[in-house]
Amino acid sequence: MFKNTTELAENKLLLLYIFDKLNIPLSNSHITQIILENNLIDYFSLQQYLSELIESGFIKDTKEDKWHMLTITSRGKDVLEFFYNRIPESKKDTIDKYINSHISSIKKDIEVFSEYEPLGNSRFMVNLKLREGEDILIDLKLPASSNDEARHICGVWKKNYKDIYDKLMDFFK
Template structure:
């Protein structure tokens, strides 16, 4: 029983450590990917821990363009600073290595968004957005005729947003 309690505490602290280390809001999918890729916690236990960390106000939700993202609170940072030594060094090393390798990819997912909604008469509104340091660089809404076109635009934006942004800016600014 005592070992289970220690493991629960270490896992919740590990989650707080990850959120603190990332330093920007992340989605449930992103934190799930980090945890599952490193085999720290199973999916269902992770979701339970996230709910508990939210209810105890160690994490909070932030809504950016309609999507919920997790962010560590001051209370969470304080608890982490008091009990960080309870996280095994090997897990900290794994997290640090993973984040050093993947942080740009995680940031890109946060700062570049592409989604779509269905409107009347089977029209789709595609919303393409890019942020830099919480400032909107570009926010475009485009009406397209099919679900396929909407998905295609979203995929292109996510995979090539900086080049597309540059081309759009060049076309708009060019004399």
């Protein structure tokens, strides 16, 4: 399954490096996107590594509503610091360049949530959330009468969350 134990260790350290470098909670889909867009680890191995890192206490999986967010633990930081030099410079450079060019979109995605779930009879519940750090600024649930409407609401929220939030706050002044 794995070419060797060195590759296994390097890949797990690389994941810890990414979590440490970003220093923000990441969803599984965000870490998967970073890894796959840079062709660093195949999808199935990545999921296995993440599970093993969680089991060993190097990353923490916290659930907020329906979202699972992954963060590096102090134990994970200690391991990374100790074995930092075992991560190939080329992989660190690849990650650093990716993070530098995508940091604003990664942070925006982390702070602005939108999802929907079916309720039955072609009805959906849309959940919109805006976070600033650990603080939840808004958590709004809206009904939608179709899958298309639910996706549309999520898209509008992602594009216009700041204006929507500001107008809502102005309403309460």
